[in-house]
Every structure is written in structure tokens, then in C-alpha cells.
Amino acid sequence: AAIGTGWVFAVNALSYVAVIFGLLAMRERELTPVVPVKREPGQLREALRYVKARPDLLATFALVGFIGTFGYNFAVTLGGFANDVFHAGPGAFGLLNTIFALGSLGGALWAARRGRSRMRTLVVAAFAFGALSAVAALMPVYWTFALALMPIGIVAITFNTAANSTVQLTVDPALRGRVMGLYMLVFMGGTPLGGPLVGWIAEAYGPRVALLFGGLVSAASAVVVALILVRHSGRRLRVRVRPHPTVQVVERHPVPAPDPVAA
Template sequence: MFSSLHNRNYRLFAAGQMVSNTGTWMQRLAQDWLVLKLTGSAMALGITTGLQFLPMLLFGLWGGAVADRYGKRRLLIATQAAMGLLAAILAVLDLAGVVDVWHVWLLALGLGFATAIDNPTRQTFVVEMVGRRDLPNAISLNSANFQLARITGPAVAGLLIAAIGTGWVFAVNALSYIAVILGLLAMRARDLTPTAPVKREPGQLREALRYVRARPDLLAVFALVGFVGTFGFNFAVTLGGFANQVFHAGPGAFGLLNTVFALGSLGGALLAARRGRSRMGMLIGAAFAFGALSMVAAVMPGYWSFALALVPIGIAGITFNTAANSTVQLSVDAALRGRVMGLYMLVFMGGTPLGGPLVGWIAETYGPRVALLFGGLVSASTAVAVGMILARRTGKRLRLRVRPHPAVHVVERTPTPRPDPVAA
């Protein structure tokens, strides 16, 4: 489960990410609270989130091209320093009592631009630290790291906001980036296997698009990631609706739902770390399970039954995420890995500004149950459609096995024997 941690460079990276991810989740909560305090508007909060994700939607592929052109460790130091600086500016403005909502919007947009470069660079740097054999394990541990920070970060932020205010939370997040930078600087360069930088040439973005378009297996992954990420992963919208409108519970119950979902995701990430290389059958099966379980949760009658249903959803969702990430990284040419992962992150995260408002509208108009049911239906249907298309293209078929444990396998199609005309 923890084989990647035998690698010294990856240990340094994981430790820095644990500190930084916790700080990031702290800032998310503090930033939302600050915007609500300044404006009292949910729309202003939505604008803040949209501005943070917009650069990924518009420039995600370009960020991948930057990752291919430069040394990834040096580039990560630059992006992490930029993110820390943006957090420090917000801390100073807040502590000085001069912060306005447009400051938050501008800094959120700047963070989005840094993230558009940082995400594909960070994703592709993992293979340079641990190699191809341990890549799936390292990706799963990264997800576990993120989910653990998701549990602890908001809890710590809530205490700090109540005790000393949002400004100091931003300051703590700014300091957290130092841990990542120090870890990157302390790495042994001789233990890394860096990919040779690609020289800047015209048409490099189109080259990545042509490469993906010519690969049916990659198109299948991108289709799954696009639909599931856009319509399925909208729990920030639906969980609040369930807590408030369906079960008429308070903020504590809402926080518990988020914690339970994160615990399920953490368990799924640790289970994924025990597996070897992910295969297409697992990816399709995890997407279908995620959608089906979401539909089951949508009709749960009580608060506790709904909360318990979130655990397997978290497991299936993180299994899908880690399988998709490792499948793409292990199947692309090293020279194109940054651009392909930039496109991957664009598809996965870029759909949030589109799917979030749509699911939010469904939840507001027809109720949170219908919104969650819709997301699950789209996810499960996409998995079935992708499986059928791949089966037809490759001459293979999907086989569902229930015992000794549920699994989906891709098997060769057995040709139907034809009678021998001579013998007849």
C-alpha cells in the first residue's frame, strides 16, 4: 500500500503536499467565509469559484505544453512560490482591513492561472520521482494525501477563523507552500528520471489533440472523465441541499456529510494504492458503480442512511479518479505527457464551471434528490455507452463477475463457429 514511500524523493514530495494541501483546504473555507461576510451573496461566492477554475478551462492545454518545455522540479518551485505569494497578499489585505471582494476575485483568478500550469506539471512529475512501476501507487497515495487534508483542513480553519480571523488563515496557507518548496529543493537530482524538455515549436498543442484523437483508448478515458467530472462530482452543490432542504439539518450535519464522503474517498485511495496497474475494465466498472451508487443514495429516506451511502460513493469515485489518471500517464509518450495531462485536467476540472451551475439549477428547481439522481444517471450511462463502443471497436466484450468479489473484465470475444460447407 505504501511502496512509493520507499523512495526518498517521493517522501519529501508527499510530506510537503500534506502540509500544503491542508493549507489549501483551510484557505478554501476561509475564502468562502470572507466573500460571504463581504457581500452576503451566494452569487458572489459562485463567481469566486468560477474565476478560480476558468483559467484551467481556457489555458489547461497550454499549461501542459509549458510542463513539457521546462524542467518540472524547477517549474513546480516557481508555481508554488506564486501560489504562496497570492495567499500572502490576501492575508495582508485582510489583516489590514482593506480587503474588498474584487481583491478576492482578482487573486482567485491569479491562483487559477498558476494552477493551470502547476496541475499538469505536478501530475507528470510523479513518474520522474517513482518510475512507471510505482506510478499507480504514488497517484493513489497522492489522492489519500488530498483526502486526509480535506478532512483536517476545514476543521482547523473553522477553529482558527473563530479564534483569530480569516486573515491569519490565509497567512498560514502562505507559509504552507514553503514546505513544498523546501521538499523540492532537498530532492536528490541523481535519483530523478527527468523527461527531456521539448523545444518550443509551432503546432505543439494541435499535436497533442491529434495524438489523443488517434487513440480510441484515450478518447474513452477522456469521455468518462468529462461526463463523470462535469455532472457526477458536484457534491459541493448537492450535499448542502440534502442537509438543508431534505433533512432540515444544521451546519454541523452538513459538515458531517462532507467528512463521511471524504473518509470514503480516503479509504478508496488507500485500497487503490494496493492494486497494480489499472485497466480499462476497472475504470468503466468504477464509473458505473459511482453512478449507480449515487442514484441509490438519492432515494435514501433518512439522514443516517444517506450518510452511510456516501462511503461507497467516495470509494468508487476515488477508484475511478486514480484509475483514469494512471491509465493516461502510463499509456502516453513521455514527450507528450505534459500536454496530454493538461488536456486531461482541462476535461476533468474545466467542466466544473459548466456542470456546477446546471446541477445547482436542477437542485433548486426540482430538489437535491433529482440533482443527485441526474448526476448518477449520466455517470452510469456514460460508462455503459463507452463500454459498448469499445467492445464494438476492439472486438472485445465486458464480463461482470460477482463472486468472489464484484469485478468487470475485458475479454476477447469468442467467435461463433460456422458449419463447414464441405462437411455439410
């Protein structure tokens, strides 16, 4: 609002300088080389069979698909809240995004400190994201809505990191690239479907209904996935990613035999 949209894009472009510098500063000699897998027919089907045989991956893909399609549409809903619900200007819209980003930063720091991912964390974060989004949709005034975005940002980034770590750190290294390709297809492929749908709901029934719809779908998907996991396993399912191996190699030294006792 103060300097114009063009300058905002310019500042955003300059922010990538730090990312490029970080990539160039990586010490290649300290990286672990991976032998690339030769391209052969049927590799995609192999990845699909692998995901199908892993209930934890199926659950992750389902949650990511529903939340990515119906929940992550803040570019549509926040603009509608700022303009149509609270009748505020571009500055208020920018502040909403800033508060959401602060929550995401807090969630990223917490995820880095947590250090491991569990299926329980993924499901709880998905449900919390949906529930908090539904609560935010009912906030009566601008400031209560803005404050409600911070915990949404926290659980959103918690869900993202839990889903990413579950896929990247528990998948067979020979299939990791293909499985991650499927993961990104599910995560981002639903946006062309969910975005127009949520936008139509916002235009026809208002931004509150659109955000409430996305939140309820996200929370419901978490509940359904949790029930399926419990029914499939018969108990609570956990996926633990350990930073250190659980098997320890212990060096053994032979113990000399005692001298025979003289008769």
C-alpha cells in the same frame, strides 16, 4: 459550527505545510531528468491527433468529461441535502463531507495496493459511481444517506486514480505534458457548465433530483463508453500498466563444441 468558518480555512491552510515539506524533502539526485520538448507550432494539434488515435484515451477523456461535469458536484448537492432535505445544521453538513472523505481515503489505499490500471477498472468504477450516487439520492433519512457516501468516495477516488494512471503511464513521454493538459481541461473545464446546471436542478426540483441526475448521467456514460469499446475492438479492451518491463534480457554464454570423436 463550533469555531467558525475562518478558523476552518486557517486549519486547511496549515495542512499544506506537510505537502510543502514533502516537496522540499524530495532527493533531486534520485529523480530521472527529462529533456524538455522545444515549443513549436502545431504541438497542440499533434496531441489532439495522438488522443484521437488512442481509443482508450478517448474513452478516458469521455468518462472524465461527463463525470467531472455532472457527477462531481457534491459541493452543491451535499449542502442542499443537509439544509433542505434533512434540515440539519452546519455540523451535519461537515459530517457528510467527512464520511465522503473517509471513503476517498479507503479508495486511495486500495488503488495504491492494486498497482495497475485497466480500462475495465475505469469503466466499472465510473458505472459504480453513477449507480451509487443514484441510490444515495433515494435514501430516506440522514444516516442512511451519510453511510451511502462512503462507497461513493471509494469508487470516486478509484475512478480518478485509474484515469490518471491510464493517461500518465501509457502516453508517449514526449507528449505526456500536452496530453495531461488536455486531460485537466476536460476534467475541470466542465465544472463551470455542470455546476450551475446541477445547482439550478437542485433549486427547481430539489437536491434529490440533482444528485439522481448526476448519477444517471455518469452511469449512462459508462455504459455507452463500454459498448463503444467492445464494438470497436470486438473484444474486451484492457490497458495494463506494468511496473516492470515485460522484455527480459538474458545473457548467453557460448557453449564449447565437443571434441571430435576419433575414427
